[in-house]
Amino acid sequence: MNPLYLGVVFLLTVRGISGTTVDVLIVVYIGFRLLHSLIHIAGLNPTFRLFSLGIQFSCLVTLTALALF
Numbered sequence: 001m002n003p004l005y006l007g008v009v010f011l012l013t014v015r016g017i018s019g020t021t022v023d024v025l026i027v028v029y030i031g032f033r034l035l036h037s038l039i040h041i042a043g044l045n046p047t048f049r050l051f052s053l054g055i056q057f058s059c060l061v062t063l064t065a066l067a068l069f
Contacts, residue, residue: 005029005060011067022066029059 012022036052039045 002033002060008060008063008067012063015067017066022063025059025063025066029056029063032056032059 009026012018032052032055036049036056039049039052
């Protein structure tokens with residue numbers, strides 16, 4: 001598991017931030033993390049892996065913003 005993701009989830013938990021938006025972002029992040037791993041294992045087009053990483057990064061940035069502000 002990504003330590004940055006764990007840190008953001010810890011910060012969200014400590015600050016008591018929850019809700020539908022947070023839940024959806026976490027599910028999307030984990031879903032695209034799994035998709036990224038499957039694409040990597042299957043040896044498919046690396047462009048799909050890059051797209052998956054982009055989605056993960058945007059979810060992580062949004063979760064970080066929600067945790068900090």
